[in-house]
Amino acid sequence: MTKILTTDQIRTLDAYTIQHEPVASIDLMERACRAFVEWFIKRADTSRRIGIVCGTGNNGGDGLGIARMLLARHYTVTVWVVEGGKPTADFEANRTRLLGNVILQMIADTPPSTIFDTCDIVIDALFGSGLSRPLEGIYAAVIERINAAAAWRVAVDVPSGLRADAPSQGAIVQAQDTVSFQVPKLAFFFASNAPYVGTWHIVDIGLHKGLLQDTETDHYYVSNDDVHRRWKPRARFSHKGTYGHALLVAGSYGKTGAAILAARALLRAGVGLLTIHTPVRGYAILQQAVPEAMVSIDPFEEYASTLPSSDGYSVIGVGPGLGQADATVKMMRKILETYRKPMVIDADALNILAAHRELLLRVPAGSILTPHPKEFERLAGKTANEFERLEKQKELARQLKSVVVVKGAYTSITSPGGVVYFNTTGNPGMATGGTGDVLTGILTGLLAQSYTSLDAAILGVYLHGLAGDLATHDLGEDSLVASDLVTYLPAAFLKVSGGKS
Ligand SMILES: NC(=O)C1=CN([C@@H]2O[C@H](COP(=O)(O)OP(=O)(O)OC[C@H]3O[C@@H](n4cnc5c(N)ncnc54)[C@H](OP(=O)(O)O)[C@@H]3O)[C@@H](O)[C@H]2O)[C@@H](O)CC1
Ligand SMILES: Nc1ncnc2c1ncn2[C@@H]1O[C@H](COP(=O)(O)OP(=O)(O)O)[C@@H](O)[C@H]1O
Numbered sequence: 001m002t003k004i005l006t007t008d009q010i011r012t013l014d015a016y017t018i019q020h021e022p023v024a025s026i027d028l029m030e031r032a033c034r035a036f037v038e039w040f041i042k043r044a045d046t047s048r049r050i051g052i053v054c055g056t057g058n059n060g061g062d063g064l065g066i067a068r069m070l071l072a073r074h075y076t077v078t079v080w081v082v083e084g085g086k087p088t089a090d091f092e093a094n095r096t097r098l099l100g101n102v103i104l105q106m107i108a109d110t111p112p113s114t115i116f117d118t119c120d121i122v123i124d125a126l127f128g129s130g131l132s133r134p135l136e137g138i139y140a141a142v143i144e145r146i147n148a149a150a151a152w153r154v155a156v157d158v159p160s161g162l163r164a165d166a167p168s169q170g171a172i173v174q175a176q177d178t179v180s181f182q183v184p185k186l187a188f189f190f191a192s193n194a195p196y197v198g199t200w201h202i203v204d205i206g207l208h209k210g211l212l213q214d215t216e217t218d219h220y221y222v223s224n225d226d227v228h229r230r231w232k233p234r235a236r237f238s239h240k241g242t243y244g245h246a247l248l249v250a251g252s253y254g255k256t257g258a259a260i261l262a263a264r265a266l267l268r269a270g271v272g273l274l275t276i277h278t279p280v281r282g283y284a285i286l287q288q289a290v291p292e293a294m295v296s297i298d299p300f301e302e303y304a305s306t307l308p309s310s311d312g313y314s315v316i317g318v319g320p321g322l323g324q325a326d327a328t329v330k331m332m333r334k335i336l337e338t339y340r341k342p343m344v345i346d347a348d349a350l351n352i353l354a355a356h357r358e359l360l361l362r363v364p365a366g367s368i369l370t371p372h373p374k375e376f377e378r379l380a381g382k383t384a385n386e387f388e389r390l391e392k393q394k395e396l397a398r399q400l401k402s403v404v405v406v407k408g409a410y411t412s413i414t415s416p417g418g419v420v421y422f423n424t425t426g427n428p429g430m431a432t433g434g435t436g437d438v439l440t441g442i443l444t445g446l447l448a449q450s451y452t453s454l455d456a457a458i459l460g461v462y463l464h465g466l467a468g469d470l471a472t473h474d475l476g477e478d479s480l481v482a483s484d485l486v487t488y489l490p491a492a493f494l495k496v497s498g499g500k501s
């Protein structure tokens with residue numbers, strides 16, 4: 001698992017590295033600059049005219065060091081320094097090292113609108129993790145110019161003005177790329193910050209490995225290695241009983257497609273046996289569309305009302321295309337009163353819980369809830385920003401002793417212990433109807449196979465996004481449909497298992 005650390009934790013790591021490696025502070029800054037430059041020169045050749053905008057803190061010190069290294073590699077570089085703050089020692093040291101190489105352009109007043117017209121690339125080294133209040137005045141004026149520039153905007157460590165672990169206000173640089181040191185910052189994972197962060201990249205600056213390992217955090221992001229470790233190969237003498245019997249309660253008149261998508265994904269996720277409970281109208285369609293599944297037929301024509309018995313199923317997946325008819329609410333109540341094994345709860349099943357809050361507390365421990373942000377808001381209430389939403393998500397997971405998955409570009413998975421795992425696979429091609437139903441199927445399928453609910457969520461969400469990425473590679477984002485995720489799920493399993501699936 002890769003850690004996401006707070007600014008304070010990074011500062012501690014920084015100081016510890018300086019003391020225990022030991023390494024001089026200016027040499028650590030030199031490493032950070034070199035890591036940035038190595039990233040940068042792979043993406044920009046020496047014909048590009050570069051502007052570097054520096055503050056007078058250590059982020060500005062990085063900017064000066066980067067300028068020296070790029071000049072040594074024969075790039076054309078203009079360096080601006082915004083006057084105001086008290087320069088740090090390492091900023092001063094890098095200013096001295098730069099003497100004779102380039103004349104620093106000082107900015108003391110609102111710059112002309114043409115200031116960056118001669119730049120193909122603007123490197124933002126105004127403020128980094130030391131930001132202590134919203135940017136205003138001269139800083140806001142410079143940022144306005146940076147954001148208006150036609151140049152490629154690259155931020156050093158964090159876009160200036162963005163707070164790494166709290167909501168931001170004031171002027172903020174809109175970077176297209178952010179090259180961040182050592183670990184990603186929490187703010188990078190929130191949709192509202194995407195216009196500032198652009199695409200983020202992590203470069204290793206060699207902070208103390210031992211302390212990095214020992215530093216505790218509630219926030220991680222998931223890599224291929226993490227899911228590979230969680231994936232379980234099938235045993236030689238296993239049989240269908242080994243892989244569980246899932247009950248999928250999904251579909252209503254006009255929404256049988258949701259049940260089909262979830263059922264197909266469930267089967268491709270490796271479940272042993274699948275029964276789909278569906279109203280009469282769905283019966284013939286499901287038998288044809290998903291021949292591998294058994295169908296339990298509700299007495300009602302158009303929506304589900306009565307579950308015969310939930311005994312004998314290892315897991316229930318409920319919600320896709322379910323509707324919220326009164327009879328369906330009654331059925332949900334019955335399920336929650338009698339069934340004590342983990343469930344996967346999605347879509348209308350979540351909306352029913354939100355509208356009948358007494359049911360929420362009956363969710364069996366170890367379940368997985370998969371709201372999108374709107375469904376989450378219905379469940380947990382409005383929040384002012386995504387930091388607050390994340391706290392509510394942790395609270396809900398703790399309260400229900402279940403895993404809460406809030407879906408989006410970086411889907412967040414919260415354990416009952418309050419640990420958050422951000423998923424990194426997936427793409428905007430998946431922003432289309434039915435992809436959530438596929439996720440419900442995958443998670444139900446994994447839970448049936450006795451993965452823990454946390455492992456099922458981490459592995460399932462990753463596989464779902466990876467199937468989307470593999471599909472997009474062949475089909476493009478625009479044309480991706482939810483069924484493609486099912487088609488590419490086998491390839492995603494092969495990739496995660498290292499070809500062993
Ligand atoms: N381990 C690592 O990751 C390494 C990190 N390194 C680099 O160091 C960067 C952090 O540097 P930093 O701590 O000097 O902070 P930085 O952001 O440059 O500026 C702070 C100055 O700005 C001021 N100030 C703040 N807000 C303000 C406002 N709104 N308006 C006006 N002023 C404001 C603040 O003043 P104060 O709050 O004290 O009043 C202070 O003077 C980090 O992002 C990375 O680039 C590498 O070099 C080495 C290894
Ligand atoms: N921009 C994106 N990047 C990555 N994944 C995305 C993006 N947009 C949507 N997704 C994924 O697609 C799925 C959409 O689910 P949901 O909103 O429930 O759709 P539906 O209800 O139509 O099935 C989620 O798993 C979400 O993480």
Ligand SMILES: [K+]
Binds near residue numbers: 059125127155156160
């Ligand atoms: K910056």
